[in-house]
Amino acid sequence: MQKSSRILALVLALGGVAGCATLRTPTLQVESLKMDKVRVTGAGMNVGLRVQNPNPERLLIERLEYELAVNGRNLGRGYYADPIQLDGFEDGRIDTRFAINFLSLPGAVKEVLDSDRAKVQVKGHFYVRQGQGLKKLGFKSGAEVELGK
Numbered sequence: 001m002q003k004s005s006r007i008l009a010l011v012l013a014l015g016g017v018a019g020c021a022t023l024r025t026p027t028l029q030v031e032s033l034k035m036d037k038v039r040v041t042g043a044g045m046n047v048g049l050r051v052q053n054p055n056p057e058r059l060l061i062e063r064l065e066y067e068l069a070v071n072g073r074n075l076g077r078g079y080y081a082d083p084i085q086l087d088g089f090e091d092g093r094i095d096t097r098f099a100i101n102f103l104s105l106p107g108a109v110k111e112v113l114d115s116d117r118a119k120v121q122v123k124g125h126f127y128v129r130q131g132q133g134l135k136k137l138g139f140k141s142g143a144e145v146e147l148g149k
Contacts, residue, residue, distance in 0.1 A: 048095050051093075061129075066125075068098060068122055
């Protein structure tokens with residue numbers, strides 16, 4: 001009887017470990033780009049993002065970091081430092097501020113400012129709370145969006 005109890009405990013423990021290992025990476029997609037204040041050396045841009053939790057459990061994303069490319073040109077790096085909490089299978093919208101440096105990317109910025117639509121690629125990492133630690137999960141997506149000016 002004692003042996004079967006140990007086997008049952010081991011099976012339950014392994015099942016618990018397997019349950020933790022099935023965390024699926026959230027998805028992120030750019031929904032909008034809106035140019036903001038234009039200055040001599042650069043411009044601000046609001047980047048609208050949609051984040052989806054593909055897991056049945058609640059998810060806490062502590063922060064995210066990303067690289068943004070528009071029409072094949074890398075515009076730089078951005079981040080969102082506020083925690084994002086999503087219930088199971090829920091999605092949410094966030095807006096991030098993104099700074100574009102005219103001096104390092106004059107052609108790319110002119111192309112963005114002159115266009116009504118653009119192909120946008122975003123890749124980076126989510127930092128998701130899992131137990132007492134953070135798990136780094138990579139993402140990459142692309143979309144065609146209207147450019148708000």
